[in-house]
Amino acid sequence: MKSKSLDELPSNDREACQILTSVGGFETATLISLEFNADALAKYISMNVLLYNFLAFIFVGFLLDA
Secondary structure, rough: OOOOOOOOHHHHHHHHHHHHHOOOOOOOHHHOOOOOOHHHHHHHHHHHHHHHHHHHHHHHHHHHHH
16 A cells, blocks of 8 residues: 555545544554444544543643643
């Protein structure tokens, strides 16, 4: 598999990459292994988004208290 820049990707793939990048914390191997299992992929992403948002909330609260 050859890597591409975001500009070379179709718009839907570019949007998906931007979402994944903004949330962070994803394992590439897991994303690839779930590529053809939409339900499991959605569950994996949503679990990571919830965890990321929770940690961000805690971190911001900590900064506001400091």
